[in-house]
Amino acid sequence: ACGKSGGETKTDAAADTAQTEDTGNTAAASGDGITVGWIVQDMANESQSYSCRIAEEKAKELGINLTSYDQAGDAQKATDAISTCIAQGVDAIIINPADPQAVVPALMEAKEAGIVVGLFSSDLAAESQQYRDFFCGTNDTMAGEQAAQAIIDAFPDGCNVVEIGGQSGHDAQVKRSDGFKAGLEGSNITVLDSKNCDQWATEDSMAIMEDFIVKYGDKIDAVFCHWDNGATGVINALENANMDGVYIVAVDGCSAGYDHVKDGTQAVCIGQSFTNMVAQSLDCAQKAVAGESFEEINWIPLDTVTSENVDSLPYPEW
Amino acid sequence: MEQKKDLILKVSGVTKRFPGVLALNKVSLEIPKGVVYGIVGENGAGKSTLMKILSGVYEKDEGTIEFDGEIIEHTTPIQALRRGLSIIYQEFNLVNTMTVGENIFLGRFSENHGMKGTHQKARELLDSIGSKIDTYTLVGDLSASEMQMVEITKALSFDSKLIIMDEPSSSLTTEELKKLGEIIFQLRNKGISIIYISHKLDEIFEYCNIVTIMRDGNVIDTKPIEELTRSEMIAKMVGRTIENEYPPRAHFVGEPLLEVKNLNTSKLHDINFTLHKGEILGLVGLVGAGRTEIIRAIYGADKVKSKELIMEGKPVTVSSPRDAKALGMGLVPEDRKQEGLILRFSVGENITMAALSEIAKKGVLNRKKEKEIENRQIENLLIKTPSAAAKVLNLSGGNQQKCVVGRWLELNPKVLILDEPTRGIDVGAKYEIYVLMNKIVEQGGAIIMISSELPEVLSMSNRVLTVCDGRITGEFSPEEVDPSEIMDRAIG
């Protein structure tokens, strides 16, 4: 948007980078490793903090100098974190944005400063994808679609399903919900009701499920809950009401989800593999900084975890 | 016709009701231009209420008000000010967080061309009444009397035709009182009328031309001052004749009860004195001399550098009001609204406050006993209230004070500390409080009394200490000494 000033920023940031290398960053592990700013969506969120942890481990392995920043689920903090990364003169930024829309202007600035930009887990909308170099992640929309598919497969003759969404307005909630709706289109599955929570809180999902049970009772054949820990609440509510055989689908693939699938309380768990995601993004970042060729879009496939394959899949560490 | 022209204010048939109280009953007044018009009456007579109606704080229920030839149906404080009626309220009426200068010109910042102009003009006004208060100090840091002077200055800053002073002198020292008198005469000579409300009858006789006496919301009488005698006035105020303003001094002085030794704080230096059983000890001094600080330090309410207390021959430590109370002390603070009362609570709750710990058995309270105490004290002290459940907020100043005193009487304290116990209290109630004081000493208790009214201290106490600048400068026997000698020591 602002060519001239952008140019100056670039030299500025470049100078900063040079300085960093001159003096030797305090956190530098190895001399020639690239520096990466890893911007986590919300360190208070289990899955995000887990992905951050493995990113730190993986980076050490690869000799990458990785500093993690937290956006605490706040879009403005995300832009601040990107600016801090630019100021620190990192080689690459990998971000899992709380709101992909909102980071675009900040990413423009990062690109102008000559920084490699990678998106992790959530991608930018199609029209702004020019502002990032690569994307690694699973597709939350697809997670919703796969959940819908699992239900369609289980109930070929149609059924009644209720949806319990995650935190209202959160990127994952929005995409999972949209994907779920899209996936059900054209099928004979009826969505009885759909409610979101205030937070990603098990208590919220449980309270909503309890109300659904009173209202719809045995009519409920299946439940789509946006996250595995929320499904714990759903399972509790069903247990309290002595309802068996409700088909529960949830997304995340955390250990709670695997446990549920193993006990048979949850039918399907749509799992995302953070290990793969992290490895792929760091690899892309290294290649991009070195100027080698790399894949721009890296979909990490989602695992549909069911009782059949749960034992064959590696048990998640979070 | 001719006479009417000379009236600045004409009030006829004004009535005001509060829930459960008929505060004003068809009150009529006529105030000529250029006079000092005194209004006297017991606590709760309705003086303040009438003034608040004039200044637009309250709405009247009935009656008409004519100000400067104009009938006023409805007014607000700002309209009243614009018309030329300014008022010094009985309660302090300043913003503690702002400077003296800004307070004087509150709401009129731009008229004075900003901060500098405001302070300059304030300085001029303060100089004109001979006050040395720095216009840049925060009002919150001033003493009670300095605040009062600021209030007076504020009222003067308006170009007023009528200035209402609702007990302006209640916390002034003799010196400042003299200044106030001069100001009042100056204003009167300029043709400005003044309504002067006070419980200090000397002032009324000194300053006022005409006096109206009120009782229970009614106007009892209006007379030129020359036609009234002091005892006549008092009789009309309280509705019965009072022989003496002060009861006979009690003489029960016994062995030492409380010895204060080596008391030092940041403001006090080497305070030593002894209080005897059955004694009323008066503390006299100018405002800011540190009298309040002395008693607060003794009571454990302020930090001290050093302090030794010996009670009934035994050394005791008092590091908090709690300790003090356990030893049988009680304190009636000078600022009853901030430190004495819980304004939102009922009269009863305020009365039983101190005694709760006594009636609690192993920490469990007894509602029945609480009720007994409430009723007993309300009767004892003749507190004018619709019921024990009425909010103390709605009581008149004097009755509020009685609640604070009553709370300690229930405990029969050994040492009762009274800081300005009669401030803003009418003659009748004062007498009652004096009698109560005597009763306490009769039972072997002792009283430390701070008062800015010298006659009161001299008539009530057995011994007087003068305080100046944080030091005790003299000890007198009030029966033998000349008041001017005491003031001499108090000035330092």
Add this chain to the structure above:
Amino acid sequence: MGKSIDVKKFLLHNLVLLGIVVLCVVTAIVEPLFLTQNNFTNILRQFGPLSFVALGMTYVIIGGFLDLSVVGIISLVGVVTLSLIDPLGQVGALLCGLLLGTFLGFLNGVILVGFGARIQAEVLFITYGMSSIFGAIALIYTNSETEHMSRLSNPYTIFTWIGKGKVGPLAVSMILFVISLVAVEWFYRKTLWGRQIALMGGNKIAATLCGYNMKRTMVLVYTICGLFAGMGSIVLISRVTTASPVAGAGYETDAIMSVVVGGTALAGGTGSGIRTVLGVLLIILLSNCMNMLGVSTYLQTIMKGLVLVIAIWLDNRKEQQIH
């Protein structure tokens, strides 16, 4: 004539009750399932965590203060309690959890007294900071991982009992709450200590000069609040069988809202725990009824805000009319 005034007065005094009745009647007409025993049990269970927290908050507010740190206390007590079941056994963990809540509240009180905070405005954001600290400790303690009861090796039957158990038609958490309510209300109304809370809310200086130790009273109310937040947290983890280090978000707002909607003045000095129960009931019913009526999540948020604003407003008008 006299009668109509009485009705009006009664309604004015019990606006929340009125609101609750209207809400229930409307919901029951539109959705008869609302009146089923199952739903009744639901409401009583959902009532659990918030009611404890709000009850503790009531006394802080009566004392003239506020406590925003309950969020942190809930998070921390939850994760610590659950993680202690294995090493200490369930009874030990439960007691430790309650003790921890009490201690955190006590800590709040001591810190505030130590700094000499005297008014609501001063404590507000200090407790906000404390909440941040407690929350951070919970996150560090768990590394932000959710803990699950199902993974424990020790039995956790007490927690299951608190979370799901019933005595007759009544949820156990409800019974626990009623017992606590009666106990703490008795304490507040009938004991000298309790009365000192009201005196503190009324006028701290006057109460001090009357020989009461307001510092101790201040520590007391925060300790009570901490204890109840801890109890709320334990009821919460029992209910959902997991403990998350970020559980409790939003509880401070809901608790304060419940207290004020119930009719306890934020200015302090007066109020009661029983009124708070009504406030909590309104907030819980609101979400339950709207779920029953099938109102969308977004409209629910709007309605919640609207009802709270209007409830507080009307309550305030009532106060002014009576005086």
Add this chain to the structure above:
Amino acid sequence: MDTKRVFIKAKQVLLKQKAVLAILAMLILMLFFNTQFYSVYNWMNVFRSATVQGIIAMGVTMTVLCAACDLSVGGIMCLSGVITVLMINSGMPIAVACLCALLAGAAVGLVNGFLVVHQRTEPFIITLGMGTLLKGICQQLTDAHPIACTNMEFMKISNTKIFGHIPILVLYMAIILVIFFCVLRFTTYGRNCYAIGGNYDVAKYSGINTVMIKWSTFVISGVMAALAGILLSSRMNSASSVYGDNTGMLVNCGVVIGGTSFAGGIGGVVQSFIGVFVLQLMSNCMDCLGIGAYVQQLLQGIIIVLILGFDCFGRLRKREHV
């Protein structure tokens, strides 16, 4: 005499302003670490980050000075962003959209003011409820989806840089700060705000139109929050119902940290900006040092407690009261 007064005042400010002390401490601390903290870019970044909250803090300060507070600013900010972006996306001119958003902010402020000032409800609780209400409205308007602005011109409002380095947001902040400072310091209106906060009844008896002035501060607060919402949305070229969830608390906390008393009548916009800034700077320092998120939260909590705590302590010492 006047220079002496200035000197005393400076000393007072330093002792009273724990936030300034905290900033100094951070600046000194950062000297010992080798980071890019002391680069122009980083400082501009910190200032820019503080802008949105800083602008909201200006309005909130007005309400706090009048002994109220406004916790609905988060909701207003969110609503204003949503309105602006939705209107621009529907093809309206940017100026019209922004104006509508500001009007919406003013309208909310008007309602807040009505409830708090006219109806005398408790500001803390009523604005908290209002925040919830507004969040619901935003969710309803956007179906809880983030919405991107399709008109790329809109982005320029916040993302331009002047003189090469200085983000325009910082300039906005500076201008607004100066305006507010002057209003509060040099106009009757501003002084009246202090009087109202210092003692409402006295202000009323002194003929100040307390209701209108206090009410107007809520409108100002609403408008400033709406302005901040526009700038934020422009900065991020999008709007979403999740923006501003914690803003209300954080900004009010920042205002108090700066030294504007919640009891009213004491403080000012400069202090408030410092209060908001100190939190921002601290988060930047810790980011530069690579401190983990949980420890950051811990340290932030500790700093808030310490600054506010010592403020209380200072006031207590001055009076030596019970």
